[in-house]
Amino acid sequence: MSEHVVWVVAGALVNGADACLMHRRPYEKHHGGLWEFPGGKVEDAEIPVKALVRELREELGIVVDPGDCEAVGFAEDAGEQSPFPIVILLYRIHQWQGEPRALEGGRIAWFARAEVAELDKPPLDRVLAAQLFEKLSP
Numbered sequence: 583m584s585e586h587v588v589w590v591v592a593g594a595l596v597n598g599a600d601a602c603l604m605h606r607r608p609y610e611k612h613h614g615g616l617w618e619f620p621g622g623k624v625e626d627a628e629i630p631v632k633a634l635v636r637e638l639r640e641e642l643g644i645v646v647d648p649g650d651c652e653a654v655g656f657a658e659d660a661g662e663q664s665p666f667p668i669v670i671l672l673y674r675i676h677q678w679q680g681e682p683r684a685l686e687g688g689r690i691a692w693f694a695r696a697e698v699a700e701l702d703k704p705p706l707d708r709v710l711a712a713q714l715f716e717k718l719s720p
């Protein structure tokens with residue numbers, strides 16, 4: 583097993599109708615066709631929230647202020663289900679500039695909470711979704 587831990591950041595964009603933006607991974611990729619919280623890998627020496635701002639700009643074309651990213655929770659896999667040890671940090675975001683578009687393939691869509699819970703998601707996104715909904719007000 584690789585000793586190198588992959589750190590990933592993900593954003594739960596929640597709009598005024600309490601819907602959450604999810605990204606369906608391109609079919610040819612690992613976990614292809616599954617719905618994930620948008621985001622990506624943290625680069626060396628990059629602080630996670632800055633990585634999230636960069637990834638959301640690259641992947642969705644939106645501008646997010648780091649101060650609008652609220653840490654929600656995290657999920658980790660020591661390399662049992664994942665090909666490498668991985669930690670994903672989830673942030674909730676209520677405001678951003680621009681209209682999200684799927685700039686790097688796959689597709690995006692908005693889902694109500696109950697729909698997010700039902701979507702086919704990779705294992706760690708399932709854990710993150712549960713944490714997110716625990717922490718959203720009823």
Ligand SMILES: Nc1nc2c([nH]c(=O)n2[C@H]2C[C@H](O)[C@@H](COP(=O)(O)OP(=O)(O)OP(=O)(O)O)O2)c(=O)[nH]1
Pocket residue numbers: 590611612613618619621622623663664665666668670704705706707
């Ligand atoms: N979202 C998510 N990703 C996971 C899980 N388990 C797991 O190994 N991964 C992997 C898939 C990707 O290699 C990586 C997430 O980084 P990413 O979103 O930048 O992935 P990617 O394939 O688009 O990036 P890249 O390797 O092409 O640079 O973590 C999981 O449960 N949820």
